[in-house]
Amino acid sequence: xxxxxxxxxxxxxxxxxxxxxxxxxxxxxxxxxxxxxxxxxxxxxxxxxxxxxxxxxxxxxxxxxxxxxxxxxxxxxxxxxxxxxxxxxxxxxxxxxxxxxxxxxxxxxxxxxxxxxxxxxxxxxxxxxxxxxxxxxxxxxxxxxxxxxxxxxxxxxxxxxxxxxxxxxxxxxxxxxxxxxxxxxxxxxxxxxxxxxxxxxxxxxxxxxxxxxxxxxxxxxxxxxxxxxxxxxxxxxxxxxxxxxxxxxxxxxxxxxxxxxxxxxxxxxxxxxxxx
DNA sequence: ATCCAGGAAGTCG
DNA sequence: CGACTTCATGGA
Numbered sequence: 001x002x003x004x005x006x007x008x009x010x011x012x013x014x015x016x017x018x019x020x021x022x023x024x025x026x027x028x029x030x031x032x033x034x035x036x037x038x039x040x041x042x043x044x045x046x047x048x049x050x051x052x053x054x055x056x057x058x059x060x061x062x063x064x065x066x067x068x069x070x071x072x073x074x075x076x077x078x079x080x081x082x083x084x085x086x087x088x089x090x091x092x093x094x095x096x097x098x099x100x101x102x103x104x105x106x107x108x109x110x111x112x113x114x115x116x117x118x119x120x121x122x123x124x125x126x127x128x129x130x131x132x133x134x135x136x137x138x139x140x141x142x143x144x145x146x147x148x149x150x151x152x153x154x155x156x157x158x159x160x161x162x163x164x165x166x167x168x169x170x171x172x173x174x175x176x177x178x179x180x181x182x183x184x185x186x187x188x189x190x191x192x193x194x195x196x197x198x199x200x201x202x203x204x205x206x207x208x209x210x211x212x213x214x215x216x217x218x219x220x221x222x223x224x225x226x227x228x229x230x231x232x233x234x235x236x237x238x239x240x241x242x243x244x245x246x247x248x249x250x251x252x253x254x255x256x257x258x259x260x261x262x263x264x265x266x267x268x269x270x271x272x273x274x275x276x
Numbered sequence: 277a278t279c280c281a282g283g284a285a286g287t288c289g
Numbered sequence: 290c291g292a293c294t295t296c297a298t299g300g301a
């Protein structure tokens with residue numbers, strides 16, 4: 001896999017560790033569109049158009065540096081995948097989702113998005129996030145940016161509740177107010193280890209163990225967390241329960257996969273969800 | 277109509 | 290702590 005950059009392009013030749021469908025459909029991001037011959041990804045106020053061709057992927061964007069980091073292009077996923085196969089025998093999962101990469105997304109956008117995701121379904125999560133962007137986000141060329149933090153500081157509880165997010169409206173409001181009041185520092189989790197960062201993030205209203213793990217993995221690049229959702233519980237019950245009978249699935253999986261937890265979770269999640 | 281969707285907060289023992 | 294209930298919304 002060879003990566004080169006131009007002024008408004010990132011070109012990936014021989015993309016054995018990059019498949020935009022895998023990346024977008026493995027549950028880490030909600031603002032994207034997939035068409036027949038290309039896909040579009042939005043992050044904050046930025047946009048990237050991904051063209052997949054024969055033996056080549058081209059990322060078209062005005063923010064090359066941002067999306068180079070966003071797609072984590074400095075990380076060797078071939079090494080990660082062979083590691084997962086050798087250590088944990090995740091052959092089928094890695095082959096199926098061979099092009100998965102864990103994105104480096106913005107903490108504020110991820111926190112609000114995954115608060116909305118709790119006990120919700122994907123189409124409706126996307127709908128609510130889009131509504132949030134349309135109402136409070138800056139109008140960019142053909143889309144709305146994710147709202148700037150300071151803009152949402154002024155949004156009332158009633159405004160959040162009118163997003164159609166149900167009881168999550170008050171979660172969003174209180175979380176934004178905590179950030180506004182300085183009770184939560186968006187930059188701090190970068191500096192903490194996963195365990196401490198998780199406790200810290202769970203201070204946010206509407207953030208429990210699973211959402212906290214997603215925030216740590218998708219925004220703060222903590223690879224040693226293992227988000228346990230309904231799909232992972234299915235995998236666990238079907239394939240792993242016979243190995244052991246631990247009391248805490250999250251702890252069991254985190255200990256089993258260690259620093260590979262986040263990666264293992266993504267391949268397991270994607271494989272399980274796409275195969276009914 | 278009932279159930280469910282990438283769970284979390286509230287309550288109780 | 291651990292188990293148990295409630296919580297909006299919309300689609301199947």
